[in-house]
Amino acid sequence: MNKKTVIIYASTHHGNTYKLVKAISDKYTIDTIDATTQSLADLQSYDVIGFASGIDFGKFYETIESFTKKNLPMNKKVFFLYTCAKDRKGFTDSMREIANQKEAVILGEYGCKGFNTYGPWRVIGGMNKNHPNQDEILQAIKFFERCIK
Numbered sequence: 001m002n003k004k005t006v007i008i009y010a011s012t013h014h015g016n017t018y019k020l021v022k023a024i025s026d027k028y029t030i031d032t033i034d035a036t037t038q039s040l041a042d043l044q045s046y047d048v049i050g051f052a053s054g055i056d057f058g059k060f061y062e063t064i065e066s067f068t069k070k071n072l073p074m075n076k077k078v079f080f081l082y083t084c085a086k087d088r089k090g091f092t093d094s095m096r097e098i099a100n101q102k103e104a105v106i107l108g109e110y111g112c113k114g115f116n117t118y119g120p121w122r123v124i125g126g127m128n129k130n131h132p133n134q135d136e137i138l139q140a141i142k143f144f145e146r147c148i149k
């Protein structure tokens with residue numbers, strides 16, 4: 001892989017999104033940054049920058065949004081990864097808006113289900129148990145491979 005790549009992630013609910021990030025970083029030599037413990041980074045040297053998050057009220061976690069606003073340099077290639085309770089269009093809209101303000105090239109997005117115990121789901125043991133599953137993780141790796149081609 002000759003593109004220097006970093007994935008910035010926040011995966012605070014159950015570590016669901018981190019499973020995707022971990023599978024990618026186990027297979028490829030990339031850097032990862034946990035945005036919940038690091039709020040500043042110099043991303044200038046990266047060719048490709050990924051942002052990975054669970055979905056909170058229809059968008060990426062606030063830590064990822066504020067990290068992106070603060071640290072994404074102009075004119076970078078970016079991609080988005082997420083896990084959610086129930087996939088629908090628009091989860092990356094506000095991240096896309098931030099990226100557009102930085103004149104980024106958006107390479108694409110990949111999202112899949114993640115274990116969710118928010119609100120009433122907690123009472124019945126949660127929804128999407130065992131997600132992301134092996135197939136979803138493989139799909140995330142394939143998506144990543146298309147982004148770094």
Ligand SMILES: Cc1cc2nc3c(=O)[nH]c(=O)nc-3n(C[C@H](O)[C@H](O)[C@H](O)COP(=O)(O)O)c2cc1C
Nearest residue numbers: 011012013014015016017054055057058085086114
């Ligand atoms: C406070 C909260 C709000 C959430 N809001 C949404 C939502 O709007 N849409 C959705 O599909 N999932 C929602 N979820 C479910 C999470 O996005 C899902 O469980 C995700 O896989 C968590 O990722 P993580 O473990 O990487 O943090 C919400 C979860 C929490 C805790």
